[in-house]
Amino acid sequence: MTMHQQTLLLFLGIGILLSVASLIGWALARRAGDKPSPVVENLNARIKAWWVMVALIGLSFLAGKTGVILLFAFASFAALREFLTITDTRRADHYALAAMFFVALPVQYYLLWIEWYGLYAIFIPVYGFLILPIIAALRGDTTRYMERVAEMQWGMMICIFCLSHVPALLTLTIPGYEGRGLLLVAFLVIVVQSSDVLQYVWGKLYGRHKVAPNLSPSKTWEGLIGGVASAVLLGTSLWWITPFSPLQAAGLSLVITLMGFFGGLVMSAIKRDRGVKDWGRMIEGHGGMLDRLDSVIFAAPIFFHLVRYWWTV
Amino acid sequence: MTVLARVLAPIAAVCVTGFARVVTGVRGNWFGCTPAPVPRVYFANHASHGDFVLIWTVLPAALRQRTRPVAGADYWEADRIRRFLGREVFRAVLIDRNPAARRADPIDAMVSALDAGQSLILFPEGTRNTTDEPLLPFKAGLFHLARKRPEVELVPVYIDNLNRVMPKGEFLPVPLLCTVTFGAPTRLQDGEDKASFLDRTRTTLLDLRRPGGG
Numbered sequence: 266m267t268m269h270q271q272t273l274l275l276f277l278g279i280g281i282l283l284s285v286a287s288l289i290g291w292a293l294a295r296r297a298g299d300k301p302s303p304v305v306e307n308l309n310a311r312i313k314a315w316w317v318m319v320a321l322i323g324l325s326f327l328a329g330k331t332g333v334i335l336l337f338a339f340a341s342f343a344a345l346r347e348f349l350t351i352t353d354t355r356r357a358d359h360y361a362l363a364a365m366f367f368v369a370l371p372v373q374y375y376l377l378w379i380e381w382y383g384l385y386a387i388f389i390p391v392y393g394f395l396i397l398p399i400i401a402a403l404r405g406d407t408t409r410y411m412e413r414v415a416e417m418q419w420g421m422m423i424c425i426f427c428l429s430h431v432p433a434l435l436t437l438t439i440p441g442y443e444g445r446g447l448l449l450v451a452f453l454v455i456v457v458q459s460s461d462v463l464q465y466v467w468g469k470l471y472g473r474h475k476v477a478p479n480l481s482p483s484k485t486w487e488g489l490i491g492g493v494a495s496a497v498l499l500g501t502s503l504w505w506i507t508p509f510s511p512l513q514a515a516g517l518s519l520v521i522t523l524m525g526f527f528g529g530l531v532m533s534a535i536k537r538d539r540g541v542k543d544w545g546r547m548i549e550g551h552g553g554m555l556d557r558l559d560s561v562i563f564a565a566p567i568f569f570h571l572v573r574y575w576w577t578v
Numbered sequence: 579m580t581v582l583a584r585v586l587a588p589i590a591a592v593c594v595t596g597f598a599r600v601v602t603g604v605r606g607n608w609f610g611c612t613p614a615p616v617p618r619v620y621f622a623n624h625a626s627h628g629d630f631v632l633i634w635t636v637l638p639a640a641l642r643q644r645t646r647p648v649a650g651a652d653y654w655e656a657d658r659i660r661r662f663l664g665r666e667v668f669r670a671v672l673i674d675r676n677p678a679a680r681r682a683d684p685i686d687a688m689v690s691a692l693d694a695g696q697s698l699i700l701f702p703e704g705t706r707n708t709t710d711e712p713l714l715p716f717k718a719g720l721f722h723l724a725r726k727r728p729e730v731e732l733v734p735v736y737i738d739n740l741n742r743v744m745p746k747g748e749f750l751p752v753p754l755l756c757t758v759t760f761g762a763p764t765r766l767q768d769g770e771d772k773a774s775f776l777d778r779t780r781t782t783l784l785d786l787r788r789p790g791g792g
Contacts, residue, residue: 342753346603346754346755347755349752349754350739350754350755354742356742358743359745359748359750359752362742362752363752363755364750366753367750463685523671545755546605547603570698
């Protein structure tokens with residue numbers, strides 16, 4: 266199969282899955298009559314938003330590498346503004362904040378676009394890490410300086426650096442897999458996001474024992490085990506779009522679904538700390554961009570480096 | 579000028595609200611009331627020149643037509659562009675902030691707008707708050723207005739984060755998310771004196787603050 270046929274098949278499969286989900290959601294809403302429960306309403310909002318997100322990813326795939334980089338640059342932008350909105354920065358941080366939005370973000374994605382691995386892998390963790398506190402210090406306000414800088418560093422790493430590792434997969438050269446980077450992006454996103462969805466479904470159906478009651482009331486052991494196991498099965502069954510053997514696909518799926526789970530946990534801890542339920546309201550039914558991407562953000566850099574270490578020359 | 583201004587005003591309004599949406603992703607939270615076409619006084623915290631633009635942006639278009647900010651004439655009469663924006667686009671109720679020099683009573687101007695069925699956006703702090711405090715003490719204007727028109731709904735509106743998007747003295751906005759939260763309408767109560775009214779309305783507004791700006 267050519268890459269185009271594989272991509273087409275993949276999107277066809279997702280389309281069928283979403284259609285089934287929409288049908289189930291419609292049936293649930295119908296059964297409830299004029300008073301559908303908030304859970305059903307939220308489910309249907311989520312499914313609808315999935316259609317939009319899949320359509321956007323599909324469009325970006327049509328535009329190739331540039332399209333995917335632009336899509337994730339936009340996602341980074343949306344995530345960064347959600348993250349920085351709940352930080353406690355002061356007026357003296359204005360230049361530092363502006364530098365993140367208008368310099369760090371575009372430069373990171375430009376470096377990806379020109380495929381300069383040597384720089385995009387260290388641009389934020391080295392240059393950004395050192396220059397940001399300098400910019401903040403130059404304004405001379407020392408009130409809560411360390412907290413302010415630490416929060417901004419977090420935002421930059423999470424929302425720009427980590428997230429940019431999804432499109433960074435397109436810059437990897439894997440022998441025998443040339444020109445198929447988009448499918449690797451699809452594999453990562455499908456496995457991690459379906460793990461989120463499956464954890465939600467398993468949790469709603471069988472969830473009893475909470476994993477981390479202090480962090481997230483909705484995460485249960487039943488959801489975690491059922492969701493991760495079924496997402497690993499899904500990932501294994503997608504080995505044909507990857508450079509991996511089925512066993513390797515299973516192993517990587519396990520790593521990225523677990524990272525995804527912990528990503529959700531960490532981001533929940535931040536929300537709890539700040540007393541907010543969702544990061545934003547950008548995506549109907551899901552919350553903000555970060556609510557949707559927290560798992561991908563934690564999975565992407567690890568997946569990228571595992572693949573880069575073992576599969577590239 | 580006037581014909582041209584009439585044509586340009588709606589276009590400018592769309593540009594201004596569109597720009598506000600793009601930069602701040604602003605959302606309106608109607609917690610205490612719903613958008614209703616009755617004369618109201620929306621009283622809000624004031625930390626940035628963009629404050630009433632944000633309130634204006636989250637109002638439904640039909641209400642936006644009939645909601646006028648109360649603003650200082652010294653600022654909005656300063657040059658041609660501001661005069662155009664203030665008069666034709668926002669149709670601000672311009673008041674003279676200098677009590678010694680003014681000829682007209684600012685409260686009367688506000689009352690006649692309310693009597694004409696329009697709503698007002700008022701910043702009872704009187705000036706932009708550039709301190710670390712969330713809210714300055716209220717000036718008496720809100721009280722005098724409430725005494726003259728006690729039946730008019732006073733709606734507290736908390737604008738969150740705009741002071742971080744565009745702090746005083748900066749020229750580059752940082753695109754953080756802003757929210758505009760509308761609280762429950764209140765009125766001047768029987769026998770309430772100025773100090774306790776201003777104190778109560780100020781507390782109502784402060785209560786709308788949400789941790790982290792959620």
